Amino acid sequence: MPHDNHDTLSTSGHPYRKDDDTALSYWQVMEIAVRELLIEKGHITAVQVHDQINTMDARSPAHGAKVVAHAWCNPEFKLALLADAAQASRDMGFDIGPMHLIAVENTASVHNVVVCTLCSCYPRNLLGLPPDWYKSRAYRSRTVIEPRKVLSEFGVDIAQDVQVRVHDSTADMRYIVLPAQPARTRGLLENELAQWVTRDSMIGVGLPQAPN
Amino acid sequence: MKVRVHNNWPPGHIRTPAYLRGKAGEVERDIGLFNNPEQNAYRLPPQKSHLVRIRFTMSEVWGDAAETPDDVIEAEIYAHWLEPA
Numbered sequence: 001m002p003h004d005n006h007d008t009l010s011t012s013g014h015p016y017r018k019d020d021d022t023a024l025s026y027w028q029v030m031e032i033a034v035r036e037l038l039i040e041k042g043h044i045t046a047v048q049v050h051d052q053i054n055t056m057d058a059r060s061p062a063h064g065a066k067v068v069a070h071a072w073c074n075p076e077f078k079l080a081l082l083a084d085a086a087q088a089s090r091d092m093g094f095d096i097g098p099m100h101l102i103a104v105e106n107t108a109s110v111h112n113v114v115v116c117t118l119c120s121c122y123p124r125n126l127l128g129l130p131p132d133w134y135k136s137r138a139y140r141s142r143t144v145i146e147p148r149k150v151l152s153e154f155g156v157d158i159a160q161d162v163q164v165r166v167h168d169s170t171a172d173m174r175y176i177v178l179p180a181q182p183a184r185t186r187g188l189l190e191n192e193l194a195q196w197v198t199r200d201s202m203i204g205v206g207l208p209q210a211p212n
Numbered sequence: 213m214k215v216r217v218h219n220n221w222p223p224g225h226i227r228t229p230a231y232l233r234g235k236a237g238e239v240e241r242d243i244g245l246f247n248n249p250e251q252n253a254y255r256l257p258p259q260k261s262h263l264v265r266i267r268f269t270m271s272e273v274w275g276d277a278a279e280t281p282d283d284v285i286e287a288e289i290y291a292h293w294l295e296p297a
Contacts, residue, residue, distance in 0.1 A: 100243075117229050117231070118227060118229060144231065144273075144285055145274065145279070146279045147279065147283065148279055148280060148283070149279065160280070163282060163283055163284065164280065164283040164284075165267075165283070165284050165285075165286060166283070166284070166285045166286070167285075167286050167287075168229060168285060168286070168287040168288075169288075170227050170228070170229055170287045170288045170289070171227045171246070171249070171263055171288035171289075171290070172243070172246045172263055172288065173243060173263075173265075173288055
């Protein structure tokens with residue numbers, strides 16, 4: 001029962017999180033030192049640092065979902081997106097900074113999935129921070145070795161006559177999957193369609209889903 | 213166009229994945245000129261290198277152990293790591 005163990009569970013039934021009492025790591029100290037020096041010497045302000053953090057936190061998969069839904073509704077925009085996804089995203093009004101973005105399209109014969117085997121490259125400037133599993137060694141190594149098995153663990157089974165294309169973000173490009181529009185969403189409005197586009201469907205480990 | 217990734221193992225900040233070194237694939241597209249990260253990472257004046265997307269088959273990368281031989285991996289490789297195959 002949730003309330004039986006007062007040592008390890010809160011009254012709401014959740015485990016207590018340990019206080020963060022450990023010493024700072026080398027790089028945490030380095031970050032604080034550099035940040036304080038930059039502020040002391042007048043190069044940046046604390047407000048600017050927090051504005052940048054807030055800007056990043058405000059980015060979310062909902063932005064990518066709008067881009068995908070727009071491409072589903074507008075064939076010309078879809079061509080522009082596949083030609084230069086960064087410029088197409090900017091043209092929709094998203095501030096993605098200097099990010100280079102490539103959109104890869106799922107079709108009846110191709111399923112795309114994105115990974116970064118070397119680190120954890122992710123189109124953060126459009127979709128926000130990546131999910132934790134995206135940065136795990138298991139996802140990063142297994143996706144290039146056995147992508148179909150990895151996808152099946154996400155609940156996505158790819159037919160044998162569909163080619164799986166794994167995109168390893170090794171260098172300067174970032175990737176977004178343009179999922180195929182589900183047939184049963186024909187006729188929906190663009191803002192309704194955006195509700196179907198999940199974060200995972202833009203990484204390629206999921207498919208568009210009916211909103212809850 | 214078919215190219216092969218150099219089977220080189222220099223030290224330093226290398227963005228050519230180990231599992232693709234020595235493997236051959238087809239050029240998918242040339243993305244353009246980018247700073248060479250092997251110099252950029254150490255604040256050396258970076259030379260520009262063409263960045264090229266290469267499409268490798270699973271059978272080329274993993275041989276008989278490939279999960280599905282005709283599936284593919286696409287990765288960005290700097291041109292100075294490539295030679296004609």
